[in-house]
Amino acid sequence: MLEVIQVGAVTVTRLYGCTRRDQYELRAPRPFPSQLRDRLEVGRASRGGPDLYVIDEPGAFQLTVAPKSARALMMPRLTTPLESQRDTALSLAGIVDELLLEAPR
Amino acid sequence: MAIHERAIIEAVSGLGFAGNEEGLIPAFGLYLTKHFADYYNRISYALLGDFIRRAPELEEDARALLIEAGRVCSFHTFGGIMTSVEWDAVVRPMIESREDWVLGMVAVVNALGWGRWEVKSLEANERLVLTVHDSYEATGYVRDYPRAKEPRCYLAAGGVAGLMNLVYQGDITARPTFSEAYYLEIFRSPRTFAARETRCLAMGDSCCEIVAERDPI
Secondary structure (H helix, E strand, O other): OOOOEEEOOEEEEEEEEOOOEEEEEOOOOOOOHHHHHHHHHHEEEEEEEEEEEEEEEEEOEEEEEEOOOOOEEEEEEOOOOOOHHHHHHHHHHHHHHHHHHHOOO | OOOOOOHHHHHHOOOOOOOOOOOOOEEEOOOOOOOOHHHHHHHHHHHHHHHHHHOHHHHHHHHHHHHHHHHHHHHHHHHHHOOOOOHHHHOOOOOOOOHHHHHHHHHHHHHOOOEEEEEEEEEEOOEEEEEEEHHHHHHHHHHHHHOOOOOOOOOHHHHHHHHHHHHHHHHHHHHOOOOOHHHHHHHOOOOOEEEEEEEEEOOOOOOOOEEEEEEOO
């Protein structure tokens, strides 16, 4: 584990992958809202069902999402700089946090 | 048991594992690759053959090395799978006991197409007997080499031992970090699990059978 960053209600853990890419785990205290997939799918490919799905942006990252477990893992592509990987992870965490705030408890 | 293998296979298959533009398959928090089973088979059996030709006294050491490769592989691969987002979503909700961790992992193996694994018996914390139908190691061996006098599924044997070590010698339920220190702790323990293949397609048996038991090194 390299770093833990809090983005609102979302905890982002940066995990060591190799010298050129890290992995980012996103966790929240309650299940991810169902609207999350719609938001993430814009301009990106997705596959899988409602309990487990994958969002893929070629040349950038893959995000595997388990909404009921309130857990997701971002695996960046090797070609993206480390700082950009971090920015992307925090941006995704921001989307999750925003939807968590909007979703009824 | 609470594990529904068909549901697991359907869920995992639904993710459509395929290589991306990097040639890798990001899945289970791991970077998997899809390649010919024969690629692995040729390398491992050539290694064994070289040992037999050049240093026959080290034949058993060669087998031990190939099985050790399976143990290391299972430590990282099975360990990664059992702590993954995919596992949390699909398998973990079905788990009611520690034994279900073993059955769930076997179901995922069957989704990945490494042969058809079937648990014949599982004694908690003691012993696992598992058959492998269409083992890719033995199937490749039968096609390319004469009938074997010894079993040939080294990676599977190491994998089964590794699975039992992750579940019972270590504590996979606590989401450990898969470091070298943790590997040594559970695989070099006096109570570590070792596996032996008791039947093998390569020897003329109808399927392969692997038994994992506690077996001090």
